[in-house]
Amino acid sequence: MxxxxxxxxxTMRPSPIRDLAKLAADPDIISLAGSQPSEEAFPLxxxxxxxxxxxxxxxxxxxxxxxxxxxxxxRDVALKMMARRGIEASxxxxxxxxxxQRALDLIGRVLIDPGDAxxxxxxxxxxxxxxxxxxxxxxxxxxxxxxxxxxxxLERVIAKARVEGLDLxxxxxxxxxxxxxxxxxxxERRKELIEIAERENLLILEDDPYxxxxxxxxxxxxxxxxLSSDRVLYLSSFSxxxxxxxxxxxxxxxxxxxxxxxxxAQASDLSAGTLDQRLILELCHSGVMRRxxxxxxxxxxxxxxxxxxxxxxxxxxxxxxxxxxxxxxxxVKLPEAINSEALLQGAIKQGVLFVPGPxxxxxxxxxxxxxxxxxxxxxxxLRQGVASLATAVRFYDLPSTIPWxxxxxx
Amino acid sequence: MxxxxxxxxxTMRPSPIRDLAKLAADPDIISLAGSQPSEEAFPLxxxxxxxxxxxxxxxxxxxxxxxxxxxxxxRDVALKMMARRGIEASxxxxxxxxxxQRALDLIGRVLIDPGDAxxxxxxxxxxxxxxxxxxxxxxxxxxxxxxxxxxxxLERVIAKARVEGLDLxxxxxxxxxxxxxxxxxxxERRKELIEIAERENLLILEDDPYxxxxxxxxxxxxxxxxLSSDRVLYLSSFSxxxxxxxxxxxxxxxxxxxxxxxxxAQASDLSAGTLDQRLILELCHSGVMRRxxxxxxxxxxxxxxxxxxxxxxxxxxxxxxxxxxxxxxxxVKLPEAINSEALLQGAIKQGVLFVPGPxxxxxxxxxxxxxxxxxxxxxxxLRQGVASLATAVRFYDLPSTIPWxxxxxx
Numbered sequence: 087m088x089x090x091x092x093x094x095x096x097t098m099r100p101s102p103i104r105d106l107a108k109l110a111a112d113p114d115i116i117s118l119a120g121s122q123p124s125e126e127a128f129p130l131x132x133x134x135x136x137x138x139x140x141x142x143x144x145x146x147x148x149x150x151x152x153x154x155x156x157x158x159x160x161r162d163v164a165l166k167m168m169a170r171r172g173i174e175a176s177x178x179x180x181x182x183x184x185x186x187q188r189a190l191d192l193i194g195r196v197l198i199d200p201g202d203a204x205x206x207x208x209x210x211x212x213x214x215x216x217x218x219x220x221x222x223x224x225x226x227x228x229x230x231x232x233x234x235x236x237x238x239x240l241e242r243v244i245a246k247a248r249v250e251g252l253d254l255x256x257x258x259x260x261x262x263x264x265x266x267x268x269x270x271x272x273x274e275r276r277k278e279l280i281e282i283a284e285r286e287n288l289l290i291l292e293d294d295p296y297x298x299x300x301x302x303x304x305x306x307x308x309x310x311x312x313l314s315s316d317r318v319l320y321l322s323s324f325s326x327x328x329x330x331x332x333x334x335x336x337x338x339x340x341x342x343x344x345x346x347x348x349x350x351a352q353a354s355d356l357s358a359g360t361l362d363q364r365l366i367l368e369l370c371h372s373g374v375m376r377r378x379x380x381x382x383x384x385x386x387x388x389x390x391x392x393x394x395x396x397x398x399x400x401x402x403x404x405x406x407x408x409x410x411x412x413x414x415x416x417x418v419k420l421p422e423a424i425n426s427e428a429l430l431q432g433a434i435k436q437g438v439l440f441v442p443g444p445x446x447x448x449x450x451x452x453x454x455x456x457x458x459x460x461x462x463x464x465x466x467x468l469r470q471g472v473a474s475l476a477t478a479v480r481f482y483d484l485p486s487t488i489p490w491x492x493x494x495x496x
Numbered sequence: 497m498x499x500x501x502x503x504x505x506x507t508m509r510p511s512p513i514r515d516l517a518k519l520a521a522d523p524d525i526i527s528l529a530g531s532q533p534s535e536e537a538f539p540l541x542x543x544x545x546x547x548x549x550x551x552x553x554x555x556x557x558x559x560x561x562x563x564x565x566x567x568x569x570x571r572d573v574a575l576k577m578m579a580r581r582g583i584e585a586s587x588x589x590x591x592x593x594x595x596x597q598r599a600l601d602l603i604g605r606v607l608i609d610p611g612d613a614x615x616x617x618x619x620x621x622x623x624x625x626x627x628x629x630x631x632x633x634x635x636x637x638x639x640x641x642x643x644x645x646x647x648x649x650l651e652r653v654i655a656k657a658r659v660e661g662l663d664l665x666x667x668x669x670x671x672x673x674x675x676x677x678x679x680x681x682x683x684e685r686r687k688e689l690i691e692i693a694e695r696e697n698l699l700i701l702e703d704d705p706y707x708x709x710x711x712x713x714x715x716x717x718x719x720x721x722x723l724s725s726d727r728v729l730y731l732s733s734f735s736x737x738x739x740x741x742x743x744x745x746x747x748x749x750x751x752x753x754x755x756x757x758x759x760x761a762q763a764s765d766l767s768a769g770t771l772d773q774r775l776i777l778e779l780c781h782s783g784v785m786r787r788x789x790x791x792x793x794x795x796x797x798x799x800x801x802x803x804x805x806x807x808x809x810x811x812x813x814x815x816x817x818x819x820x821x822x823x824x825x826x827x828v829k830l831p832e833a834i835n836s837e838a839l840l841q842g843a844i845k846q847g848v849l850f851v852p853g854p855x856x857x858x859x860x861x862x863x864x865x866x867x868x869x870x871x872x873x874x875x876x877x878l879r880q881g882v883a884s885l886a887t888a889v890r891f892y893d894l895p896s897t898i899p900w901x902x903x904x905x906x
Contacts, residue, residue, distance in 0.1 A: 087752055090665055090699055095606035098759040125556035133559065134551050141547045146535035149543065149739035154514065184594050184743075184765050191764035195630075196505035216763035220605075255500055289500055329559035331770030333594070342497055349508040353626035354601035355594050359769040360741030 093200070098220050102445050103212055110439055116471035118458045119439040121265070121414060126464070127385045128329050129369075129378040136368045152360040154352045155344075156182025156336075160363045163370045164322075164336035171297065172308035173320060175338045181348055184358045186295060186323045186335040190217040192354070193256070193291060193319060193337075196346050198223045203252040205243060207235050209417075209446030209455070211265045211293065214258055224252060225448035232408070234271030235259055237278045244286060257288050262305045263296040263413030266446050266457035270411065273307040280310065283317045289343075290314075294322045296413040298379050301387035305412065316340045324366055326414075327379050332362040386414065386461060389468065393460040396472030404484040405476075407458075414461035419454060424482050426456040432478040438471045503610070508630050512855050513622055520849055526881035528868045529849040531675070531824060536874070537795045538739050539779075539788040546778045562770040564762045565754075566592025566746075570773045573780045574732075574746035581707065582718035583730060585748045591758055594768045596705060596733045596745040600627040602764070603666070603701060603729060603747075606756050608633045613662040615653060617645050619827075619856030619865070621675045621703065624668055634662060635858035642818070644681030645669055647688045654696060667698050672715045673706040673823030676856050676867035680821065683717040690720065693727040699753075700728045705736045706823040708789050711797035715822065726750045734776055736824075737789050742772040796824065796871060799878060803870040806882030814894040815886075817868075824871035829864060834892050836866040842888040848881045 103119060110117035140148075155161065161180045168175055183189040190213065198204065200222035206214065208227030218225055226247060228240045240257075247254055257279070261271035271279075283290050292310045311320035323335035337347070351357070369375050393416055397407055407418045418440075420426060426442035433440060443455030458475075460468060513529060520527035550558075565571065571590045578585055593599040600623065608614065610632035616624065618637030628635055636657060638650045650667075657664055667689070671681035681689075693700050702720045721730035733745035747757070761767070779785050803826055807817055814831045828850075830836060836852035843850060853865030868885075870878060 087750065089697065090607055091756065092605065092607055092609045092612075094609075095756050095760070098606070098756060098763070100759050101762045122561050125560055128556050128559050130554070130556050130559070134554055137554070138548065138551045141544050141551060144540070144544055144547070146538050146540050147741075149538050149540070149741040150535055151532050151735075151740045184598075184769070187763070188594075188765040195502065196508070197500055197502055199502045199504075202502075213763065213766075220760065220763045287499065325561075330561045331557075331559040333765075333767070333769045340497065346501065346505050346508060349510050350505070350630065352511045352514060353508070353597070353623065353630045355598040355743075355765070356623075357743070359594070359743045359772050361775075362769050362771065365771075 094220055094222060097222055099216070101212065101216060103441055106439050106441065109434065115434070115437050115439060116463060116467045116474065117439040118460070118463065118471045118475070119441045120459050120462045122462050123326050123330060124385065124389070124461050127382045129374050129381065132374040132377070133329065133369065136372050136374055137365060140365060140368050148361050148364040150360060152357045152363065154348050154357050155180070156358055157360070157363040157367065160367045161336070163367060167322070168320065168338060172312035173338065175315070178341045179344055180336055180338050181344050181351070182358045182363065183335050183337060183351065184355060185325060185330070185333040186293065186321055187213055187217065188355065189321050189335050189337045190214055192347050192350050194218055194221045194223070195350050196343070197255045197289065199253070201253070203247050203254045205240070205254070205257040206448055207259050207264060207267070208448060209266050209443060209452055210258070210448070211260060212445050214293070215448055218258070227448040230264070230267055230269050232269055234261055234264065234269045234275055237275055237282070240282065244282070254286060254288055256291055257283065258291045258293065260293045261310055262294055263299065263411060265296070265413060266415050266441070267417045268408045268410035268413060268415060270305055271307065271310070276307055276310045276313060280314045280317055283314070290318045292318055292320050294320065295326045298327050299382055299386055300412040301383060301390060302411055311338065319343070327382060328366065328369060328375055332359070332366055334358050334362055334366055389460040389465070390416070392465045392468045393458060393472060396469045400473045400476035402476065402480055402484055405479060414459055416458045416460060418456045418458060420456065421484055422454050423484070424479065425453045427453060429456070429478060432481055433475055436474040436478045438474040438478070440475065504630055504632060507632055509626070511622065511626060513851055516849055516851065519844065525844070525847050525849060526873060526877045526884065527849040528873065528881045528885070529851045530869050530872045532872055533736050533740060534795065534799070534871050537792045539784050539791065542784040542787070543739065543779065546782050546784055547775060550775060550778050558771050558774040560770060562767045562773065564758050564767050565590070566768055567770070567773040567777065570777045571746070573777060577732070578730065578748060582722035583748065585725070588751045589754055590746055590748050591754050591761070592768045592773065593745050593747060593761065594765060595735060595740070595743040596703065596731055597623055597627065598765065599731050599745050599747045600624055602757050602760050604628055604631045604633070605760050606753070607665050607699065609663070611663070613657050613664045615650070615664070615667040616858055617669050617674060617677070618858060619676050619853060619862055620668070620858070621670060622855050624703070625858055628668070637858040640674070640677055640679050642679055644671055644674065644679045644685055647685050647692070650692065654692070664696060664698055666701055667693065668701045668703065670703045671720055672704055673709065673821060675706070675823060676825045676851070677827045678818045678820035678823060678825060680715055681717065681720070686717055686720045686723060690724045690727055693724070702728055702730050704730065704732045708737050709792055709796055710822040711793060711800060712821055721748065729753070737792060738776065738779060738785055742769070742776055744768050744772055744776055799870040799875070800826070802875045802878045803868060803882060806879045810883045810886035812886065812890055812894055815889060824869055826868045826870060828866045828868060830866065831894055832864055833894070834889065835863045837863065839866070839888060842891055843885055846884040846888045848884040848888070850885065
């Protein structure tokens with residue numbers, strides 16, 4: 087069998103987070119390792135209502151093969167959503183995919199040859215790391231501070247890559263409410279990014295699943311894609327603002343590139359689900375999505391507050407964390423004496439799971455960090471989980487004070 | 497932009513059939529070029545009923561992220577369906593994908609490196625050609641006769657590939673009611689295939705979308721996968737027997753390989769649609785699928801009969817065709833004087849579309865063949881389409897008799 091595998095397959099590894107998911111199935115374990123939206127935040131009753139209305143008039147073509155690019159009307163909805171976020175685009179610049187992960191792979195397929203370099207934030211989304219790694223890309227990480235990816239470090243990474251003769255293709259980032267750091271890229275840096283992309287002939291892939299899920303105020307900057315139509319691929323999805331089981335994301339990019347991505351999709355999945363697209367369309371037209379987003383903001387803010395209150399209450403000195411302004415995650419910094427992979431073993435004994443930092447770092451660093459999800463668990467368990475984690479932390483001898491700021495670590 | 501594309505992307509081409517689909521949107525054109533199931537064959541009323549029942553009790557988790565492998569219960573249904581077809585398997589050997597096309601790509605990704613050889617029937621499914629070609633596989637075609645892939649020719653293709661030092665990985669075929677030839681591989685040849693796969697350390701990918709859609713009698717042989725559990729990947733789907741918009745296929749293979757395919761899927765789409773899977777499960781449990789298959793057999797047999805009657809009535813001597821025993825297509829052989837690509841231009845003027853043979857031949861041959869779809873059009877248009885095609889054919893000077901049998905051509 088082994089002789090039959092491709093070189094891509096030889097590099098493939100199971101998702102560490104999906105592996106933790108197996109442990110999370112134990113009812114005695116509280117998982118803060120996940121990344122799913124809360125089912126409590128789904129507008130379930132309203133989805134039922136809209137679905138019931140759809141059933142009565144369900145056209146046969148909602149069950150037929152659909153366009154590879156996606157339903158025309160739903161692409162128009164995506165255009166309107168993007169316009170509200172500051173991005174002008176035309177239908178020909180948009181394709182719908184079976185979720186954002188599918189789009190990452192399609193983009194990777196049409197841009198990346200083995201050995202090509204992809205720049206990512208460090209830390210970044212594990213699913214993007216896995217996707218680009220499966221394509222045998224060379225991943226180059228750029229540290230962040232509280233204003234997102236550090237441009238000075240980016241320049242250094244690019245310069246080094248040029249010296250090494252690497253083929254730089256893509257800069258992947260989640261500029262708003264980043265997963266896992268929670269950081270948001272400042273408006274100035276967004277502009278600088280575009281300049282660098284122009285200068286270096288790079289494409290930027292802006293992954294934006296969370297920007298609608300702000301807690302306190304709107305994100306301080308429009309999407310990077312609002313600054314350039316030919317340098318930025320903009321990816322967003324209905325998964326976090328409606329329901330992920332409907333597996334529909336939208337991707338906007340230069341028309342020429344979208345056309346090639348469409349060709350890649352034709353031969354690798356044909357299209358996103360037709361009924362799913364129709365249902366999402368109805369949920370948008372009927373206003374359910376808009377209300378769902380409003381509710382989700384309130385819901386996840388409360389969740390965040392419970393988690394932060396728990397951290398304040400239970401964590402010993404020396405452990406620090408950010409205050410996420412949106413999204414699903416709190417990013418925690420440990421004193422150097424604590425290795426987050428080792429801590430996870432202790433935490434499991436206390437009945438709590440999290441994702442150790444190194445999974446988010448393309449260079450395997452970040453062992454003094456970890457990610458806590460606040461989207462999934464009910465409030466009581468959120469609090470209990472943090473308390474159990476604090477118990478696990480207390481097994482370590484901690485120095486009394488640790489000077490630390492986000493700017494220095496991630 | 498061009499400098500940024502991957503080598504895979506440089507080889508990508510738009511689907512010729514999807515391009516014809518644009519012409520097919522003209523209401524004055526009758527398309528016999530498609531490959532979609534008829535919306536008339538969808539059990540629309542019953543789907544509405546089941547969906548309505550599902551709505552009332554819709555659990556939130558039907559909208560949540562699902563397992564990459566697919567819903568456990570639906571995998572069990574797939575196991576039962578396979579068992580009825582003669583294939584024994586366990587849950588760990590099955591994964592659900594966003595349709596069969598997604599499975600083709602996943603299989604290709606984990607098996608094929610650029611330059612590796614994939615053997616296909618000649619002619620074969622255009623979507624498989626596009627998928628493997630996008631992975632830069634070397635495609636080797638093996639002619640068929642009325643009993644399917646010719647084993648003597650296969651042996652010759654393999655011997656030649658070995659001499660050339662090609663890395664042979666996969667043998668892709670549609671052994672039952674083949675697309676486009678309609679041929680069904682004989683039981684003897686199925687056994688011989690397994691022996692060859694063992695001897696040559698090849699994997700067989702058996703694509704089986706149509707075997708339930710037989711018109712006259714059950715397929716004369718069990719799936720190739722019923723003969724070997726470790727040499728055959730078996731792919732089937734709900735698209736042709738229920739509704740393709742639900743985008744769900746099932747793939748059975750050696751557990752070790754399914755595990756790697758699952759890893760590839762984790763990083764390239766996360767999972768098939770959760771609501772779609774739930775709906776299909778209900779349609780199976782409620783008996784709708786079983787009745788849908790029974791109805792589809794009757795429906796498509798009538799469609800075939802209309803097309804064949806039209807061919808008998810209108811086609812001049814010298815044009816021959818097979819009698820499909822299942823599936824969606826009639827395969828037509830032209831006299832050598834007629835090139836099917838040129839004929840298509842004439843046919844368009846007469847208001848009818850078909851797919852010229854060369855699109856199905858990995859070596860670009862087959863210019864004296866074409867495929868007619870009988871699944872899509874209503875009876876009146878099926879007949880009219882064939883009449884218009886015959887008019888286009890009559891522009892050519894035809895010899896009075898052409899000796900021909902399927903065995904000699906495809």
